[in-house]
Amino acid sequence: MYHPPAHMGKEARPRRVRRLALGACAAAAALLMAACSSGSSSSSSGSSTSSTAATNAAGIALAKKAVAQWEQPPTWQGPTAPVNAKAAKGKTVDLINLTEEIPALHEWAAVAQAQLQKFGVKANICDGKGTPEGITSCLTQDIAARPNVIVAMALDNAFIHNYIQQANAAGIKVITAQTGTPGLPQGTGAVAEVTFDYPQVGRILGAWFAADSGCTGYPQIITTTSSRQPSAAEVGGIQSAIKQYCPSATPLPVQNVLIPDWATNLPTVTRSTLTSNSSINYMLPLYDGMTIYMVPAIQQLNLNRKVQVGSFNATPVVMQNELAKQTALSADVGGPNDWYAYALADEILRVATGAPVVANEHVPLRLFTRDNLSSINLKANESTWYGTVSFACQYDKLWGAACS
Numbered sequence: 001m002y003h004p005p006a007h008m009g010k011e012a013r014p015r016r017v018r019r020l021a022l023g024a025c026a027a028a029a030a031l032l033m034a035a036c037s038s039g040s041s042s043s044s045s046g047s048s049t050s051s052t053a054a055t056n057a058a059g060i061a062l063a064k065k066a067v068a069q070w071e072q073p074p075t076w077q078g079p080t081a082p083v084n085a086k087a088a089k090g091k092t093v094d095l096i097n098l099t100e101e102i103p104a105l106h107e108w109a110a111v112a113q114a115q116l117q118k119f120g121v122k123a124n125i126c127d128g129k130g131t132p133e134g135i136t137s138c139l140t141q142d143i144a145a146r147p148n149v150i151v152a153m154a155l156d157n158a159f160i161h162n163y164i165q166q167a168n169a170a171g172i173k174v175i176t177a178q179t180g181t182p183g184l185p186q187g188t189g190a191v192a193e194v195t196f197d198y199p200q201v202g203r204i205l206g207a208w209f210a211a212d213s214g215c216t217g218y219p220q221i222i223t224t225t226s227s228r229q230p231s232a233a234e235v236g237g238i239q240s241a242i243k244q245y246c247p248s249a250t251p252l253p254v255q256n257v258l259i260p261d262w263a264t265n266l267p268t269v270t271r272s273t274l275t276s277n278s279s280i281n282y283m284l285p286l287y288d289g290m291t292i293y294m295v296p297a298i299q300q301l302n303l304n305r306k307v308q309v310g311s312f313n314a315t316p317v318v319m320q321n322e323l324a325k326q327t328a329l330s331a332d333v334g335g336p337n338d339w340y341a342y343a344l345a346d347e348i349l350r351v352a353t354g355a356p357v358v359a360n361e362h363v364p365l366r367l368f369t370r371d372n373l374s375s376i377n378l379k380a381n382e383s384t385w386y387g388t389v390s391f392a393c394q395y396d397k398l399w400g401a402a403c404s
Contacts, residue, residue, distance in 0.1 A: 056215040059245035063210035070204050070333075071372040073387025074364030076394055079346065085399035087353040089120030092147035096138040098154035098226065099130035099259055102289045104313045104337050105154060108177075111341030112151075116348060119399070128155070130226050130259035139163040146170055149352050151344070154178040156228045157188045164189040173351050177344055180233035182360040192357040194347045196335040196365065198230040201312050202237020204367050207245060208310050208331045209238075209282055215246035219282035219310070220273055222266075222290065226259040234286050234312065252280070257290070266293035274301055283309050283328075288318040291329050298328040313337075314368055316382050323368060324378055331369045338383045339363055339391045346395055 093116060100106045113123040124147070126138035135155060142150055143166050150172055152160055157179055164174050168189050176190040180198040185191070209219050221238060223231045235254060242249055255273070257265045266285075270293075274280060285291055288311040298307050307328050311318075314334025322329040343361035350357050366386055368376075376385040383391070393403035 055247055060215055063207040063245040066207040067211045070367040076389045077362035079358045082398050083350050083355045085119045085349045088349050091352045092122045093149045093348055094124045094142040094147045095151045096126045098128050100127040103315045107337045108341045111338050112345045115345035143167050149173050151175045151177055180230040184359050192347050192351055194344045194361055198233035199237040201333050202234040203241040204333050205284055205310050206238045206241025210245035217279055218249050218252050219284045220252055220280050221254045222285040223254055223256045224259055225256050231286055262293055266290055267297040270294045270297040281307055285311050288313045288315050288332050295322055295327045304328050320378050334366050334368055336383055336386045342395045
């Protein structure tokens with residue numbers, strides 16, 4: 001705001017009438033200048049507000065288009081090169097899972113194991129229990145057992161780097177899985193990577209927030225650095241999307257709760273966050289297993305209609321008990337879990353048989369909200385939620401097997 005110079009309007013005591021007249025003119029001029037300047041400031045402020053509103057409106061429109069696109073069922077974009085899966089008979093594969101407590105992770109390992117066993121592969125699963133000690137124990141015993149392939153599922157590459165080197169020295173090939181960004185591993189010692197596109201997951205959630213909130217406020221993001229790489233990738237996607245669609249939004253500090261602490265800490269974090277900052281209307285826990293502990297806390301605060309939650313995994317139990325029942329969970333990005341497990345099995349079969357690896361299996365994503373929930377049958381196998389693509393048949397063809 002404009003502030004007139006201090007001397008204006010404070011003329012010295014006049015000695016003659018002419019000085020009085022000059023003083024009056026000066027004061028009038030000062031008032032006129034102040035009025036004009038004030039009007040200019042208000043106009044500038046109004047212009048800035050209008051510009052911000054226009055920018056947000058354009059971003060919201062783009063976000064709504066993105067949301068509508070991601071609510072549609074995906075198409076097959078997977079690999080085309082065949083692999084002689086029968087040549088994997090007699091090979092041994094150890095799958096080290098970050099934790100079997102998260103339903104999606106359990107399903108990935110179990111379904112991949114079943115597909116490998118069809119071709120005579122001995123597939124073992126070790127539960128890392130979401131702790132450094134559990135992960136270290138699995139890695140140590142599996143390297144000692146000398147399987148043909150070790151799969152590190154959702155494990156942090158920096159944490160397991162030395163173990164990958166040990167495995168390589170023992171002639172064991174390592175595949176990393178769910179580390180965040182599709183592509184061939186760089187500098188890790190692993191020979192292949194199979195993952196959902198976590199930056200894209202984040203961008204979808206960021207678009208949903210922008211479209212649903214109208215770029216009002218900012219969501220509280222809650223990570224779990226037990227799974228550091230995909231968490232960082234997903235957060236980056238959320239923040240970049242919100243910056244694109246809602247450029248005037250002011251980010252909130254990200255909170256973190258480790259996997260072993262979900263049951264005890266997530267309810268407390270949820271309540272304290274919402275009671276200490278009443279302006280928070282959106283929460284984005286990175287994985288929908290977290291919502292199992294957050295949604296009841298939101299209900300206890302009687303904020304079910306005010307607070308909206310978006311997350312990732314579209315785990316059947318969460319979809320059925322939360323998204324379908326009008327709870328605070330309003331959006332869940334899904335990566336088809338069985339589809340991913342087949343993709344993982346495909347990469348394992350390629351590595352075990354010495355076939356060229358696939359840089360990106362292109363496992364798809366889909367956004368589920370109450371706008372498209374009626375288009376799927378929640379009681380049917382979750383693979384049907386992703387449209388009519390028979391991914392199992394597509395992979396069976398690549399493996400030289402009859403369509404299952």
